[in-house]
Amino acid sequence: MKITLARIDDRLIHGQVTTVWSKVANAQRIIICNDDVFNDEVRRTLLRQAAPPGIKVNVVNIEKAVAVYHNPQYKDETVFYLFTRPQDALAMVKKGVQIETLNIGGMAWQPGKKQLTKTVSLDQSDINAFRELDKLGIHLDLRVVASDPSMNILEKIEELSIAE
Template sequence: MKINFSRIDDRLIHGQVATVWSKKANAKRIIVCSDEVANDDVRKMLLKQAAPPGIKVNVCSIEKAVKVYFNPVYENETVFYLFTNPTDVLRMVKQNVPIQSLNIGGMAFRNGRKQITKAVSVGKEDVDAFKALNQLGVKLDLRVVDSDSPVDMMKKIENIALT
């Protein structure tokens, strides 16, 4: 399997992803990697309906996404991985899925999170996962839209105080 693009966007497939990022990814398949979404039949159905023309969409638990990556049946498949959070990305990387670059595009504000850009808010668990991904050599590219200038995620999170 060839990973053409990986992105965190907790809205998953929406206008920007369907029209811009999927073209940039140039992949035949979008795989939404999330235990939570994989267990939600309504969300799975809606995501499949939101697929850009000509692109297949699958929603998998992290465990299944790892198995699919290593399944020789899919060795010639090109994929665009979509995640809702960095912890799930880290889980896959720790199981030897070679995600080399990660675009961070949208993580909504919630209690316990600190807003670091208009579209990205992080909590302690997120910061810890980003730091671990960085240590594992994953390039962290913070951009909401493709035309934005890339921002170094580590610089954005290095001095934030979270409890």
């Protein structure tokens, strides 16, 4: 399997993903990797309906995403992974999924999270996952839209001193 783009965006498929990121990825398939989304039948259905023209969308749990990645039947498939949180990307990388760069675009504010940028809010668990991904050699690319300059999320975290 060839990963053309891996992105964290908790809105998953929306205007920017449909019009810009799917073109940047130039993949045959978008795979949404998250257990909660997989277990929500209504959300799964809506996400498949929101697919950009000509691109297949699958919503899978982390276990299935890893199994499909390692299945030789899909070795020539090009995919765009979408995650809602860094912990899911980390779980997949730890199970042998070769993600080189992880784009971080949107993580909404919730109670207990601190705002890092206009579109990204983090709690300590998110920060820890990003640090571990960095240690595993994953390039962490903080960009909302493709034309934004790339920033390293860990440098931004340190700059704003939001980590504990």
